[in-house]
Amino acid sequence: xxxxxxxxxxxxxxxxxxxxxxxxxxxxxxxxxxxxxxxxxxxxxxxxxxxxxxxxxxxxxxxxxxxxxxxxxxxxxxxxxxxxxxxxxxxxxxxxxxxxxxxxxxxxxxxxxxxxxxxxxxxxxxxxxxxxxxxxxxxxxxxxxxxxxxxxxxxxxxxxxxxxxxxxxxxxxxxxxxxxxxxxxxxxxxxxxxxxxxxxxxxxxxxxxxxxxxxxxxxxxxxxxxxxxxxxxxxxxxxxxxxxxxxxxxxxxxxxxxxxxxxxxxxxxxxxxxxxxxxxxxxxxxxxxxxxxxxx
Numbered sequence: 263x264x265x266x267x268x269x270x271x272x273x274x275x276x277x278x279x280x281x282x283x284x285x286x287x288x289x290x291x292x293x294x295x296x297x298x299x300x301x302x303x304x305x306x307x308x309x310x311x312x313x314x315x316x317x318x319x320x321x322x323x324x325x326x327x328x329x330x331x332x333x334x335x336x337x338x339x340x341x342x343x344x345x346x347x348x349x350x351x352x353x354x355x356x357x358x359x360x361x362x363x364x365x366x367x368x369x370x371x372x373x374x375x376x377x378x379x380x381x382x383x384x385x386x387x388x389x390x391x392x393x394x395x396x397x398x399x400x401x402x403x404x405x406x407x408x409x410x411x412x413x414x415x416x417x418x419x420x421x422x423x424x425x426x427x428x429x430x431x432x433x434x435x436x437x438x439x440x441x442x443x444x445x446x447x448x449x450x451x452x453x454x455x456x457x458x459x460x461x462x463x464x465x466x467x468x469x470x471x472x473x474x475x476x477x478x479x480x481x482x483x484x485x486x487x488x489x490x491x492x493x494x495x496x497x498x499x500x501x502x503x504x505x506x507x508x509x510x511x512x513x514x515x516x517x518x519x520x521x522x523x524x525x526x527x528x529x530x531x532x533x534x535x536x537x538x539x540x541x542x543x544x545x546x547x548x549x550x551x552x553x554x555x556x557x558x
Contacts, residue, residue: 397538399542399546401540404550405418411443411554412552413554414547416547420432427443428440428442435536436533438531441526441527441528443520443526452498459517459525463515469507473505475503480499482497482498484496488554489553497516498517500515509533511532512531514530515527515528515529516528516551530543
């Protein structure tokens with residue numbers, strides 16, 4: 263029993279001696295690392311760092327404050343003066359040769375005047391004036407077509423079809439003209455009624471539907487549409503590009519009100535690529551349309 267107590271007491275003394283020794287060793291190692299760092303910093307030469315040189319000027323530096331004033335337009339105007347340059351002959355104040363006049367007289371000869379101005383004017387006179395050429399209409403010759411109700415100028419030798427009103431076609435182009443009369447019971451004014459009538463033409467059937475590509479140009483005015491009489495009626499014109507059966511066409515419509523509450527619809531169609539050549543043709547047909555006065 264005594265032997266076991268002696269062994270335990272001995273182990274306790276050994277452990278108590280080892281632990282302080284371990285802490286002492288750790289502190290010694292950290293102190294060693296810190297000293298090594300200090301030694302490395304001392305070995306760096308101080309000559310590699312640039313030393314700033316100071317000026318010999320003594321005293322205080324005073325900066326002038328920039329002040330602004332408001333003029334009549336309430337804009338800020340800087341009233342401070344630039345004192346870095348001379349107030350007189352500022353452009354040449356630091357030039358070695360003095361002023362430009364002295365420099366030119368002493369070292370640089372003046373350039374002689376040439377005739378380049380006269381040549382420049384003569385070249386301008388050679389430029390021709392810009393002239394605009396009128397696009398020639400696709401049809402030049404017209405003939406009069408008339409019946410018991412109206413008279414109109416139609417391109418000569420065009421074919422007439424009576425299936426739907428009066429339909430004129432050409433053997434040499436895709437330009438067509440159709441004329442028909444529609445009864446109108448609209449009470450919203452002539453222009454509103456004409457627009458409604460035109461929209462009905464675009465949606466006659468699901469197959470014949472015309473899809474309009476905006477914009478649409480519309481105009482309304484009075485015209486002497488009654489043949490042989492000094493009577494004017496309201497007219498309406500519109501033009502647009504529409505897709506019909508998968509093909510883009512340029513469409514012009516001219517709607518004329520008669521004296522009996524009806525409206526005549528004169529419509530021209532052509533492909534978009536030929537529209538410029540048939541604009542004058544459509545205008546000629548619209549301007550020539552006249553209504554006969556019934557019972558006269």
